[in-house]
Amino acid sequence: MRAYTPKDNVQAKPYYTDRFYVAPQVPKQAVESDEVFAADLEAIKAKFEVSDAYIQVGQMVVYIHAKDNYGVLELLKDELQYTQLTEMSAIDWLAKENKFEIFYQMLSMNKRKRVRIKMFIENGQAVNSVEKLFRSADWSEREMFDMFGIEANGHPFMKRILMPYDWQGHPLLKTYPLQGDEFAAWYEVDKIYGKEARDIIGPELRDPARVDRYDSDRFARLGHEVPKGTVITGDEPKIEQSYQEEGGVFMIKKFDKESSVVIDDPQR
Amino acid sequence: MAQHKINYTQDGGLPVALTSIDKIVNWGRSNSLWALTYGLACCGIEMMASGASRFDFDRYGTIFRASPRQADVMIVAGTLTKKHAEFIKRLYDQMTEPRWVISMGSCANTGGMFNTYATVQGVDRIIPVDLYLPGCAPRPETLQYGVMLLQKKIRANKAGNAQKPKRLM
Amino acid sequence: MAQIKNRLTPFFENISFDREDNELILNFGPQHPSAHGQLRLMLHLQQEQITKAHPDIGYLHRGMEKMAENMIYNEFMPTTDRMDYIASSSNNYGFALAVEKLVGLEVPRRAKVIRMMLLEINRIMSHLFWLATTALDIGAMTVFLFAFREREYLMDIIEGYCGARLTHSAIRIGGVPLDIQDSFLLQLKTFLDKLPQNIKDYEDLLDTNRIWLMRMEEVGHISKELSLSWGCTGPMLRASGTAWDIRKEEPYELYDEVEFSVPFSDKGDNFARYRVYMQEMRESAKILYQTIDMYWACVKNNQTELMAHAPKYISAPKLDIMTQNYSLMQHFVLVTQGMRPPVGEVYVATESPKGELGFYINSQGGPYPYRLKLRAPSFWHTGILTDLLPGHYIPDVVSIIGTTNIVFGEVDR
Numbered sequence: 001m002r003a004y005t006p007k008d009n010v011q012a013k014p015y016y017t018d019r020f021y022v023a024p025q026v027p028k029q030a031v032e033s034d035e036v037f038a039a040d041l042e043a044i045k046a047k048f049e050v051s052d053a054y055i056q057v058g059q060m061v062v063y064i065h066a067k068d069n070y071g072v073l074e075l076l077k078d079e080l081q082y083t084q085l086t087e088m089s090a091i092d093w094l095a096k097e098n099k100f101e102i103f104y105q106m107l108s109m110n111k112r113k114r115v116r117i118k119m120f121i122e123n124g125q126a127v128n129s130v131e132k133l134f135r136s137a138d139w140s141e142r143e144m145f146d147m148f149g150i151e152a153n154g155h156p157f158m159k160r161i162l163m164p165y166d167w168q169g170h171p172l173l174k175t176y177p178l179q180g181d182e183f184a185a186w187y188e189v190d191k192i193y194g195k196e197a198r199d200i201i202g203p204e205l206r207d208p209a210r211v212d213r214y215d216s217d218r219f220a221r222l223g224h225e226v227p228k229g230t231v232i233t234g235d236e237p238k239i240e241q242s243y244q245e246e247g248g249v250f251m252i253k254k255f256d257k258e259s260s261v262v263i264d265d266p267q268r
Numbered sequence: 269m270a271q272h273k274i275n276y277t278q279d280g281g282l283p284v285a286l287t288s289i290d291k292i293v294n295w296g297r298s299n300s301l302w303a304l305t306y307g308l309a310c311c312g313i314e315m316m317a318s319g320a321s322r323f324d325f326d327r328y329g330t331i332f333r334a335s336p337r338q339a340d341v342m343i344v345a346g347t348l349t350k351k352h353a354e355f356i357k358r359l360y361d362q363m364t365e366p367r368w369v370i371s372m373g374s375c376a377n378t379g380g381m382f383n384t385y386a387t388v389q390g391v392d393r394i395i396p397v398d399l400y401l402p403g404c405a406p407r408p409e410t411l412q413y414g415v416m417l418l419q420k421k422i423r424a425n426k427a428g429n430a431q432k433p434k435r436l437m
Numbered sequence: 438m439a440q441i442k443n444r445l446t447p448f449f450e451n452i453s454f455d456r457e458d459n460e461l462i463l464n465f466g467p468q469h470p471s472a473h474g475q476l477r478l479m480l481h482l483q484q485e486q487i488t489k490a491h492p493d494i495g496y497l498h499r500g501m502e503k504m505a506e507n508m509i510y511n512e513f514m515p516t517t518d519r520m521d522y523i524a525s526s527s528n529n530y531g532f533a534l535a536v537e538k539l540v541g542l543e544v545p546r547r548a549k550v551i552r553m554m555l556l557e558i559n560r561i562m563s564h565l566f567w568l569a570t571t572a573l574d575i576g577a578m579t580v581f582l583f584a585f586r587e588r589e590y591l592m593d594i595i596e597g598y599c600g601a602r603l604t605h606s607a608i609r610i611g612g613v614p615l616d617i618q619d620s621f622l623l624q625l626k627t628f629l630d631k632l633p634q635n636i637k638d639y640e641d642l643l644d645t646n647r648i649w650l651m652r653m654e655e656v657g658h659i660s661k662e663l664s665l666s667w668g669c670t671g672p673m674l675r676a677s678g679t680a681w682d683i684r685k686e687e688p689y690e691l692y693d694e695v696e697f698s699v700p701f702s703d704k705g706d707n708f709a710r711y712r713v714y715m716q717e718m719r720e721s722a723k724i725l726y727q728t729i730d731m732y733w734a735c736v737k738n739n740q741t742e743l744m745a746h747a748p749k750y751i752s753a754p755k756l757d758i759m760t761q762n763y764s765l766m767q768h769f770v771l772v773t774q775g776m777r778p779p780v781g782e783v784y785v786a787t788e789s790p791k792g793e794l795g796f797y798i799n800s801q802g803g804p805y806p807y808r809l810k811l812r813a814p815s816f817w818h819t820g821i822l823t824d825l826l827p828g829h830y831i832p833d834v835v836s837i838i839g840t841t842n843i844v845f846g847e848v849d850r
Contacts, residue, residue: 006481014774023671024801026539026781057538057783083665084788087812091799096442103796105812109681116783116784136668139820147303147502162849163386163497164351171385171503180508188353189389194444204389205378309497309846310522313566317602320569320585328596334470349849352475352496354445356465381516392467405522405603413701437535 008095009174029055040080048072059114066102066119070128071105073117077133082106082115085134088141090148098123100150104130121150129198130154147172179206213256270387293427297340297387304339304363306356308346308355311373311405315345318408328415335364341418342398343411347375348388360395368422370414371397374404458490463831467496471574471690471835474845476819478834480826490826492819497588498849505809509535509775510610513809520813523566524559526595527789533786534689536610539780540750547735548612549690553609554625554728555598556690557721561632562591563790564718568639571711571839575652578644587628587635590637593729594624610776611751612744621728632722636715643711653708657825657837660705667824668817671792672717673841676710678703683788695727710840711761733840750776751818775804784812791842813847 029052031041041053044062054061064072072112076082078130087089089106094100104117121127129152141152142161149170151158160167168183169176179185189201309314319325319332333339333418336359340345348356359367372381377400388410391397392399398421445504466477475496481489505513518529521547530552537544544552557773565588572580593601597618599607609614643649659669664677674681680701684692700716702709745751753764780802786795792814818841826834 008332014807017773017803021777023777024779026541026779026783026800028781034690055787056781058786061782084668085785086793087797089797089809089810091808103797105795109679110688114786131493133670133823135663135666136820138823139816160495162498164495171500174501176385178384179501184350184385187350192354192357192394192445195597201393204393206383206389208383212631218496292733304682305466309474310519313522314603317585317589321582322589324587332470347499349496349498352467353497358445359468379521381503382499386498386500391533396800407602 010177061116063118066121072131073133081110082108085136090144126151126153126155290427294311296425298422301341302331302333302339304336304342306342306344311345314405316410319409323408341368343370344376344391345372345374348391349386353388353394357394368398370399372401441754485830487826487829492822494848497845501850505806507545509804513605517845518606524563525605526559526607526792531787531794533608533610535798538785539731539783542745542747543613544773545615547740548743550728550731551613552583554689557725558591560790561718562716567842574835575841580639589625590628652836655706656833657707658705667821670712670814673818674699676713677705695724695726707836707840714843743826777804815847819843819848
């Protein structure tokens with residue numbers, strides 16, 4: 001019987017996990033332990049609903065509702081001095097709870113603090129674009145769309161950014177295999193030569209451990225370069241490694257080891 | 269009237285040399301291999317380094333050209349992605365014959381460490397390759413040795429014949 | 438076998454360049470000698486002036502984030518080399534630091550000093566490379582040859598340390614694999630003693646050069662608001678009037694123990710960025726001199742450890758692995774299955790030569806990261822071209838791309 005493999009997460013799995021292994025947690029601190037973060041959280045809580053907040057590895061993490069994302073980021077930018085949106089992207093939790101988690105990584109240069117705003121959206125739901133607040137979100141949201149298929153409402157140019165426009169599938173979804181689906185495997189052949197050429201060009205060789213029995217014929221060892229197709233028997237005489245023909249080449253001096261100088265110190 | 273006083277029997281007979289058309293054409297081709305700058309990724313940096321002061325590619329007559337119409341050899345240096353694949357074919361088609369291709373580095377040879385959805389598993393799926401240089405990234409010395417081997421290959425072939433269409437693997 | 442016909446149509450048929458409003462669409466790239474990689478720009482032109490710029494990236498997208506989800510942590514280290522391939526060690530370091538923060542490791546002092554040396558050597562290498570290529574694009578061939586000459590000296594030092602010229606993998610999670618070789622400090626000192634004169638040579642060639650000034654001054658002006666809004670970091674931000682250096686503001690390693698200043702300018706044009714890069718090389722040299730003293734202090738105090746001691750995450754030293762049974766078992770498990778960091782997430786930013794290099798790691802307690810996001814500075818430095826190029830002329834495109842110092846391994850990842 002063929003072993004069952006889950007289809008909703010095709011990423012690499014550890015082949016052995018201790019049955020009684022309980023993974024430890026990265027310690028979380030209460031927000032009250034830091035004055036600046038506590039004040040910021042109060043300001044956010046005054047206007048928006050916050051479902052969870054804590055400090056992890058020196059950065060505050062705040063969970064908000066997806067509909068509030070524009071408002072919270074506006075508040076952070078205009079009133080709380082978080083002037084830069086350093087990074088934003090999504091995490092795929094579709095296999096577990098059919099949700100995406102989206103994080104916005106904010107930086108305040110005056111306070112020297114970093115805050116991560118996080119929220120959950122349902123599969124297929126769109127987020128509000130924050131491109132009007134931070135221009136950097138322009139490309140981040142396009143990348144998020146490209147990689148996860150999450151659209152941003154109100155974005156001026158919602159197109160793929162890293163993959164070609166005619167690409168199928170969203171690569172960073174957990175359902176997308178690392179080495180691509182059939183469309184990805186034949187993309188360049190189909191585009192350049194057409195589907196008819198698939199048989200002539202052949203499938204991609206993706207197994208790094210594969211050994212071709214012709215390898216020793218087609219690839220010569222260094223210093224024993226032979227034309228393609230030559231049968232290598234292994235008892236060829238050792239030839240001195242030189243690139244010029246025996247008789248020399250017209251008007252070109254042959255390298256003379258005796259008359260050359262080797263520089264030991266390159267910084268002489 | 270001035271008489272020219274060149275002694276044809278000295279200096280190996282220069283400036284007169286007797287040779288065949290094949291040899292003189294191949295001599296010219298092999299010693300002025302103009303390369304198309306095709307730096308795609310990390311290997312492109314090593315390609316630049318081999319063109320710069322320490323390794324000095326000009327000694328081989330190899331000068332980097334920006335236009336495929338002026339280039340003889342395409343040095344594919346770096347990872348070829350699926351998005352870029354059509355452009356390498358376009359540029360290869362624009363090069364005039366005879367043309368050669370050096371695939372520099374593991375990524376260009378086989379896809380290398382990038383065994384992913386976005387990477388073409390070897391440029392030889394798109395264009396025919398004459399020489400594969402191993403390494404990630406190959407040192408400039410490797411590239412120079414590769415160019416020397418290509419020169420040797422050019423000299424070994426007949427110049428007069430039309431270039432046979434190369435097999436696409 | 439006959440050659441296969443291809444189906445590609447001539448490219449100009451794909452875009453309608455012949456338009457009623459007399460606007461020309463120019464396709465720049467993706468393989469352009471002065472695009473510093475595989476940048477494709479669609480430029481809308483009125484005469485020679487750009488009215489709209491549309492950068493198209495992704496021509497070097499190799500799926501690194503996807504790879505990270507399918508690899509154990511140590512396996513991913515060589516892949517980070519290929520991000521910003523001009524300064525590989527800074528990427529190695531960013532990743533190593535993120536994992537160390539995640540599992541809570543403390544790196545021995547000697548390893549910290551060696552890491553700082555590598556980072557600053559990489560910074561000088563990267564800036565020299567930047568100078569060489571930008572000068573070449575603008576036509577200053579001599580500076581290109583000079584800067585590459587000096588860069589090769591640094592590459593020799595790095596090669597002596599880790600064996601590779603370009604893709605170093607010289608930093609491990611938890612420390613560094615090796616102590617520096619005997620000739621390292623001597624070579625480094627020789628280089629550093631010559632560096633001020635070298636930088637002065639470049640500046641003599643460029644600072645008062647009429648062509649250089651015309652291409653650089655008052656070209657590519659980025660306002661402070663725009664640079665903040667686009668998430669610019671590093672020299673791009675500092676040249677636009679914000680003195681923000683992560684080494685200074687959120688010090689990691691031993692950067693709080695060394696003396697250096699953060700050069701910045703409020704001009705925001707190409708020339709300001711050029712000045713910031715040149716000044717940063719001098720500051721890096723200053724840091725390197727201090728790290729040499731710190732290294733000797735480590736030798737004096739007999740601090741010989743190079744890797745953190747954490748048997749759950751880091752293999753023991755080679756001597757222990759070869760002599761002690763338990764260390765061998767741990768090593769075997771760590772190599773075959775990988776370390777399992779605690780459940781949690783971390784975002785760690787470091788100051789790479791290009792700007793803020795951040796690694797966001799979400800770990801679910803398994804040997805593979807659940808999500809790894811690479812925050813590469815060049816991504817946004819490319820994005821800013823959308824707002825920066827309109828209004829400029831075609832020749833300015835080359836100098837602006839030059840001074841933004843973008844590397845496409847990092848932009849597309």
